[in-house]
Amino acid sequence: MNVKEYISSGIVESYVLGLTSPEEQAEFENMCRQYPEILQARIDFELALERQAIQNAVEPPSSLKQKVIQAISPAEAKIVPIITGSIATVKTNWLKLVAAACAVLLAGSLYWNISQYNRNRKLQETYRDLVRDYDSAALRLTEIEDEIAMIALNPNVKMAAMKGMEPSPASFATVYWDTTSKDVYLVVNNLPKPASDKQYQLWALLDGKPIDVGMIDNDVFVGQKKLLLRMKNVSGAQAFAITLEKKGGNPTPEGPMFTLGNL
Amino acid sequence: MRILKRNINYPIFCSLTNYLNTKTTYSEQELISLLQQRNDHSFGYLYDNYSGALLGVVSAIVADKETARDVLQEVFVNIWKKIESYDPAKGRLFTWMMNVARNAAIDKIRSKGYQDSKKNFAIPDTDSNVGSATMPQLSDTGLKKVLTKLKEDHRVLIDMSYFQGYTHEEIAKILEIPLGTVKTRIRSALSHLRTLIT
Numbered sequence: 001m002n003v004k005e006y007i008s009s010g011i012v013e014s015y016v017l018g019l020t021s022p023e024e025q026a027e028f029e030n031m032c033r034q035y036p037e038i039l040q041a042r043i044d045f046e047l048a049l050e051r052q053a054i055q056n057a058v059e060p061p062s063s064l065k066q067k068v069i070q071a072i073s074p075a076e077a078k079i080v081p082i083i084t085g086s087i088a089t090v091k092t093n094w095l096k097l098v099a100a101a102c103a104v105l106l107a108g109s110l111y112w113n114i115s116q117y118n119r120n121r122k123l124q125e126t127y128r129d130l131v132r133d134y135d136s137a138a139l140r141l142t143e144i145e146d147e148i149a150m151i152a153l154n155p156n157v158k159m160a161a162m163k164g165m166e167p168s169p170a171s172f173a174t175v176y177w178d179t180t181s182k183d184v185y186l187v188v189n190n191l192p193k194p195a196s197d198k199q200y201q202l203w204a205l206l207d208g209k210p211i212d213v214g215m216i217d218n219d220v221f222v223g224q225k226k227l228l229l230r231m232k233n234v235s236g237a238q239a240f241a242i243t244l245e246k247k248g249g250n251p252t253p254e255g256p257m258f259t260l261g262n263l
Numbered sequence: 264m265r266i267l268k269r270n271i272n273y274p275i276f277c278s279l280t281n282y283l284n285t286k287t288t289y290s291e292q293e294l295i296s297l298l299q300q301r302n303d304h305s306f307g308y309l310y311d312n313y314s315g316a317l318l319g320v321v322s323a324i325v326a327d328k329e330t331a332r333d334v335l336q337e338v339f340v341n342i343w344k345k346i347e348s349y350d351p352a353k354g355r356l357f358t359w360m361m362n363v364a365r366n367a368a369i370d371k372i373r374s375k376g377y378q379d380s381k382k383n384f385a386i387p388d389t390d391s392n393v394g395s396a397t398m399p400q401l402s403d404t405g406l407k408k409v410l411t412k413l414k415e416d417h418r419v420l421i422d423m424s425y426f427q428g429y430t431h432e433e434i435a436k437i438l439e440i441p442l443g444t445v446k447t448r449i450r451s452a453l454s455h456l457r458t459l460i461t
Contacts, residue, residue, distance in 0.1 A: 013456060058318040069303075
């Protein structure tokens with residue numbers, strides 16, 4: 001074959017410019033190995049083409065180099081912004097979540113605070129009531145202790161147990177009389193509740209004569225019963241009796257006798 | 264996050280330090296060897312010395328400046344990725360890079376996205392462009408400038424095959440001439456082209 005003809009056939013340029021088919025390409029590479037002139041022709045054209053390309057260079061903007069270098073940088077360096085991006089998204093999502101949670105907590109806390117405030121106010125009221133009740137109960141207990149001490153532990157106190165009479169045989173009341181201080185105490189064990197215009201009256205009997213020792217308050221028969229009723233003092237007595245009189249009492253007994261007992 | 268961003272820039276700092284410690288010219292063999300060893304600095308050197316020439320090659324095929332720059336970026340990424348497959352026995356490094364550039368540029372102009380955008384831009388010129396598929400559509404840059412010195416039938420063939428990437432068979436179909444004639448005319452045109460650039 002004629003090497004010169006082959007070189008001038010355009011195959012060299014076709015090959016260098018990438019316009020040959022794979023078969024032509026393989027054939028040309030084979031020819032280059034066999035014929036140094038063909039190889040030289042190829043290199044000459046390549047250099048001419050390179051020179052021509054450099055002469056006709058179009059300078060890219062200087063910023064492109066950094067973009068290109070970043071594009072070829074190791075994978076991890078390129079992955080980093082993606083990862084930080086996703087962290088940032090996760091972070092903002094997380095922040096939104098926290099904000100939402102805070103709002104819910106705040107609302108919850110507000111509701112809880114209001115309900116606790118109301119509950120606290122009720123508890124304070126109840127506490128105040130209880131303290132008052134306790135104080136009065138404690139006071140009452142002290143009074144009762146004093147009264148018990150006065151009548152039960154005092155050797156000068158005499159007792160008259162008054163039994164029920166005709167109108168109400170089940171009635172029963174007790175009088176404690178301090179012979180030294182002359183104080184009279186009455187315990188109403190059992191008496192029927194009087195009509196609102198009537199009142200029981202306690203009498204001391206001395207030498208057959210009744211002496212007024214005081215009225216029994218009708219409140220005794222309503223609500224909390226007072227254990228020991230303080231009556232009027234009496235200087236001397238052999239027996240005691242209770243009669244039912246008009247409201248406010250009478251100077252001498254007029255109504256029926258409910259109880260009677262000797263000292 | 265600031266620390267991580269610094270990491271992104273790290274390879275660039277790296278190549279700067281390399282730059283200070285390394286000589287600034289290479290023989291083609293040295294350059295190929297360093298590139299195949301994935302040396303950062305050799306890549307910077309390659310870019311500095313050939314980006315303009317390769318953008319010229321791309322611009323002769325891709326008219327839009329922005330798109331041509333995008334293609335150039337792809338070209339350098341491809342060079343970096345495929346450098347192992349470059350065989351010096353088959354041609355010079357620049358020849359190989361020029362073919363990488365031409366292939367990327369032709370892929371771009373044949374991509375659907377590019378065709379669509381060109382259609383949109385071309386609307387006002389439609390009348391003057393009717394039946395101009397075989398006509399050079401670009402400003403004359405680089406090798407393309409040489410084309411103007413060729414005979415009309417040669418120019419059309421080089422434009423279609425080299426600058427538009429049509430196969431010989433496609434050209435034969437479009438121009439309604441026998442395949443054998445296409446081949447011989449292209450060879451003849453290229454021989455002539457050689458005399459114009461050497």
